[in-house]
Amino acid sequence: DGGITQSPKYLFRKEGQNVTLSCEQNLNHDAMYWYRQDPGQGLRLIYYSQIVNDFQKGDIAEGYSVSREKKESFPLTVTSAQKNPTAFYLCASSVRGANTGELFFGEGSRLTVL
């Protein structure tokens, strides 16, 4: 089945540690995105990438880093510089330049900092 796979689903981290969230898609989509969701809130864009080896900052990029070495993969690293990293993280992909261009989402990763 085609889709987006995020791992791990749940992650606990001690303060001061970097963690990397995995996002893999087999939809052959060019564009990929990372969003953050806090309880009872909407989604805020962290980073996005339209093609391999290129990515742009979203609205809340501070304390995060990404890479896009392969079309299928867009991992997100939450660094120790992120002041409040506890949140639900959603990865998405889309067909670049599509008429509707809806985002297809993974099931999310829930990060808790202890």
Place this chain on the structure above:
Amino acid sequence: AQKITQTQPGMFVQEKEAVTLDCTYDTSDPSYGLFWYKQPSSGEMIFLIYQGSYDQQNATEGRYSLNFQKARKSANLVISASQLGDSAMYFCAMRSGGSSNTGKLIFGQGTTLQVKP
């Protein structure tokens, strides 16, 4: 600045009744797209319906329809014949920028819908 506003934090509806979830938007781009997503308690985001700014007719997908009023900059979601499985959080989102768009969406704060049996 581009913005999506959902003013209803929570809504209740009786099973089998229709419900309208409000969404207003702000953009200066003439070309944009409006989306609605459903987020059940499990967390995944499910795409429901899309409306393009140049579409003449309101979008419909099964029990979902989008009441698009361009002059008022509103894009309300109507769910007909509510079912218990419709209980979830609903997000309105917008993509703007026409042919130069990057595909990224901005989201509203969401509305939690509870369907009563």
